[in-house]
Amino acid sequence: MSRSTVSYPNEIPVGVDPTRASIARVYDAALNGKDNYKIDREVLAQVRTVAPQVNDLAWANRDFLIRACRFLVTQTGVDQFLDLGSGLPTAENTHQVVQRVIPEAKVMYVDNDPVVLAHGRALLEENEYTQLVSADIFRPREILEHPEIRDFLDFERPLALFQVGTLHHYLPDDAGELMKSYLDALPSGSFVAIAHFFDPETEPHGQLARKMEEKFLHSPMGSGRFRTRAQILAMFAGLELVEPGLVLCDDWWPDGPRYTELNLVRQCIVGAVGRKP
Template identity: 70%
Template sequence: MTEAVESPSSHPVGVDITRASIARVYDAALNGTNNYEIDRQVLAQVATVAPEVNDLAWSNRNFLIRACRFLATQGRITQYLDCGSGLPTAENTHQVVQRIQPEARVLYIDNDPVVLAHGRALLEENDKTKFVDADIFKPEQILENETVREFLDWTQPIALLQNGTLHHYLGDDYDQLMQTYIDALPSGSFVGIAHFLDPQTPEHSEIARRMEDKFTHSPMGSGVFRTWDQIAKMFGDTELVEPGLVLCDDWWPDGPRYHALNQVQECIAGAVGRKP
């Protein structure tokens, strides 16, 4: 079984405005309003080496939306386990999938008190969506959680989402962590992951490592840029859906590309895998 290391999200910040929150930093990057100066300082710090840093969050969010549309239509999935949901923003998982599959059930996992408060208020009238307070980097605890076991039908396919979360896990056993989740999923389930990428190319590796240094030495304390091979290991024995593991912006884009990707958009990758 996986024993998770202590990553920043294991100690949720909540309403402490003297510490940056992973959820609030993402909110700031998406032009949200549920963040503080300490959170915006993280982005400003990274922007000194990568002015387009906000595009990491947008590439991550847009990948999630497209992946959820695929899962609800082509995958015909009606159950979702969204790990590290973050603060509610435009086009959340339940909004995307329930528009296509009105009966879809979405279970969000997060342990940030601010995220939980916002989420529960937003979803108090939606009985097909729930929030559970738990650490996504401790899969055994989540898989044994009573609400998780009862709200989702573990005899039917489930979509497990780790969108923009695993790069905040600092341990080297990230593949084992994900395998614990995958082993528990029924046949026919899907796994969606988006992750900061070190492309290992002369023109982009340097910017990836510079961003990593700024993120990990910021008040947020995490943001690891892993290689293609490292990210691929997170999918375990699932079969990757075409086009496989690619840049987030290259995973079934909504239309033709009129503008080249910038240096930051070249540093985040995603894929969806199906468990046989």
């Protein structure tokens, strides 16, 4: 999904309602992208009233994804990736990171946002090792039985599954059960990376998390749960967590020393990578 190769439509894609916020477009707006509408920016504006640095949630999430990709492709031997809820093209997407190391690494993006799908069409034409399909990532059976996904990825060999910045938009309390459906279908030796909004349950971080959640849930987007450590760990049930385990996204193998203290917003999103024995 490189911006240098994707041709962007001049008109609003079919099926897009510019009066309703989109998760993918709100995320794009937080990363200072250009593929979003006023309604999407309004979501961030509402959360910004309680968390002026709300955009840092997206940046911490994106940086974690890039580092997890780099780790997986250089250290594990995995050469096929299932990126659920891929979102809009931005700098350093999954396929760019992994194919820089293994040019033939396969990357399957999954999303059901019409804008994402419109921007992904050029990608399908220009990179035979990267595909994008439309499906609901919160319906595991739909993903796991999808003929294009099954044809493209080999579920007899280890693969990496990403739910990075997605599961906090799944509102029911059974997110652990949802992930179990995915985990049960993965072959031994597979890896799972998850990044999720986090309620530290300590003050003042917990109070900020609850305020942001309230704003997200009552915004035009209508989603954004901040779950506790126990609730997020339940999504990794049965997996062996790669060190350092479930930590703040910024603390998962950072690229260098930290000279400035993390702000409170960046302390409200965590990530981890787990391996299926």
